[in-house]
Amino acid sequence: MATAKKWDKTFEKSNDVISKRVNFTNRFGIVLAGDLYIPKGVKKGQRLPAIAISGPFGAVKEQASGLYAQTLAQKGFITLAFDPSYTGESKGKPRNIASPDINTEDFSAAIDFLSNQANVDPNKIGVLGICGFGGFALNAAAIDTRIKATVTSTMYDMTRVSAKGYFDTMDAKARLALKKTLNDQRTQDFKNGTYAKAEGLPQKLTGNEPQFVKDYWDYYKTPRGFHKRSINSNGNWNTTSSLSLINLPILAYSSEIETPVLLIHGEKAHSKYFSEDAFNKLTGTNKKLLIVPGANHVDLYDNSDKIPFDEIEHFYKEYLK
Numbered sequence: 001m002a003t004a005k006k007w008d009k010t011f012e013k014s015n016d017v018i019s020k021r022v023n024f025t026n027r028f029g030i031v032l033a034g035d036l037y038i039p040k041g042v043k044k045g046q047r048l049p050a051i052a053i054s055g056p057f058g059a060v061k062e063q064a065s066g067l068y069a070q071t072l073a074q075k076g077f078i079t080l081a082f083d084p085s086y087t088g089e090s091k092g093k094p095r096n097i098a099s100p101d102i103n104t105e106d107f108s109a110a111i112d113f114l115s116n117q118a119n120v121d122p123n124k125i126g127v128l129g130i131c132g133f134g135g136f137a138l139n140a141a142a143i144d145t146r147i148k149a150t151v152t153s154t155m156y157d158m159t160r161v162s163a164k165g166y167f168d169t170m171d172a173k174a175r176l177a178l179k180k181t182l183n184d185q186r187t188q189d190f191k192n193g194t195y196a197k198a199e200g201l202p203q204k205l206t207g208n209e210p211q212f213v214k215d216y217w218d219y220y221k222t223p224r225g226f227h228k229r230s231i232n233s234n235g236n237w238n239t240t241s242s243l244s245l246i247n248l249p250i251l252a253y254s255s256e257i258e259t260p261v262l263l264i265h266g267e268k269a270h271s272k273y274f275s276e277d278a279f280n281k282l283t284g285t286n287k288k289l290l291i292v293p294g295a296n297h298v299d300l301y302d303n304s305d306k307i308p309f310d311e312i313e314h315f316y317k318e319y320l321k
Contacts, residue, residue, distance in 0.1 A: 010225050011067040011302065016040055016074050026085065026109035028102055033089035034082035034110070035061050037073035042119055049124035049320035050078040050117070052110035056301060057098070057132025057158055058232035060088035063225055064130050064301040068153075071304075072128075075313045077320075078120055080110055084133070088229045094195050096231050097241040100159050100248045103133070107140035111147060124148060124320040128312075130301065131271075132158040134263075138278060139250040141257050149319040150257070151312055153264045154300040155275045162245035167273065179246065185239050197236035212270040215298040225302060251278065260286040260319045264308060266295030286319070 007013045020036045042048065051072055053065045061069075061081040069081035084106045085099070086092040107127050115122040126149035129137025134155030141150040164170045170178070189195050201217050202209070209217070219225040220232040228234050261282055265275040272291070279289040292299070292306055299306040 008227075009062045009066050010227055011070065014070050014074055017070055019070070022080070022113070024109055024113035026102070026105050028085070028105060030085045030102070031091040032082050032085065032106060032109060033061070033091075034080050034113075035066055035069065037069045037079045037081070038119070039073050039076055039078070042078075047119060047121040047124075048076065048078045049126070049316065050080065050114045050120040051126045051128055051316065051320075052107055052114060053079055053081045053128045053130070054084055054106065054110075054137070055130030055133030056154075056232075057156060058087075058230065058237065059131070059220075059301075060227055060229045062088075062227050063230060065133075067302055068128060068130065068307075071309055072313065072316070075309070077316065078114070078117070080114055082106065082110055083229075087231060094238060096195075096197075096235060097238050098132075098158065099244050100136070100139070100250050101244075103136045104139045104143070104250065107137055107147075108144045111144060115146065122146070126150060126316055126320055128153065130154060131297075132156040135159070135250055135274070135278075138254055138257070138261065141259060141261065142251070142253040147259060149260045149262075149316055151262045151264065151315060152275065152278070153307070154266060154269060154271060154297050155263060155278065156271055157251060157274050157278070159245045159249045159251075160274070162242045163247075163249065166270070175246070179243070182240050182243050182246075186243075189240065195238040195240070198239040198241070200236035201232060210270075212297055215296050219298045219301055251281070254278065255281050255283050257282060258284055260284070260315070262288050262290060262312070262315045264290045264292065264300065264312075266292050266297060266299055266306070268295060269297035269300075271297050288315075 065081040069079035083090040134152030135157040263275040295306040
């Protein structure tokens with residue numbers, strides 16, 4: 001592990017936390033890059049609870065996940081913000097693709113790493129997923145019994161929205177047309193030896209975009225949250241990346257999660273229904289849905305006046321003990 005020499009994050013550095021660049025390998029052999037945040041003053045032999053953090057979908061560890069990680073480290077946790085496979089500083093080719101299986105595995109690989117750190121209590125590890133990685137974090141909690149507590153913030157189920165569109169408005173006929181288009185693109189990609197890029201956020205706004213697109217743009221395309229390695233800031237997903245998201249739904253076994261879950265969403269977020277539906281599917285008695293008054297989807301990326309860090313801290317301290 002190497003101490004980060006140059007601060008390249010979209011948030012201010014805390015003097016109360018030590019950050020180290022780390023690498024670890026997932027079950028598919030992909031080397032993942034992360035930033036490990038450790039509270040200053042940890043004594044030799046002391047073992048702290050730990051949290052693995054990733055997201056939003058298309059973001060990197062220098063953005064929202066790093067902010068969450070540093071803030072929770074200030075509150076006494078060892079935290080790991082990591083880039084998912086195929087994105088940011090993590091390895092994997094081709095670049096800029098997503099997989100419901102591999103991205104769920106990325107969380108478990110982070111648990112592998114944290115469980116083997118001398119200053120981490122392996123029986124006190126949680127996960128936190130933001131936006132699309134909220135869905136993957138919850139999916140990981142359904143399979144990985146080492147995860148003792150799960151928090152999702154402004155969650156998306158990327159498989160649901162890819163297969164059914166927003167608010168489930170895409171029917172089977174429209175989905176078939178989409179699959180034909182994507183598979184035709186696969187043929188062309190093979191022929192061309194390259195991967196066509198999906199449409200991303202516009203370089204400039206016209207003013208006619210949906211409000212949630214304007215909100216995304218205000219985060220990813222401005223100094224507020226821009227980062228050169230972020231797909232949503234500077235680049236695009238591969239067009240055919242959504243094929244596996246369409247065909248392999250996550251959360252099939254989320255009703256079997258017995259460990260505590262806290263789902264956080266903004267009152268004004270277009271995506272709120274993802275958390276509401278996920279919450280209703282959970283059957284445990286230790287689940288909670290926290291709706292933040294007045295917050296939109298992107299507010300929970302970096303707006304510390306809206307992100308309920310005190311509630312997150314209380315949740316983890318209650319269940320990682």
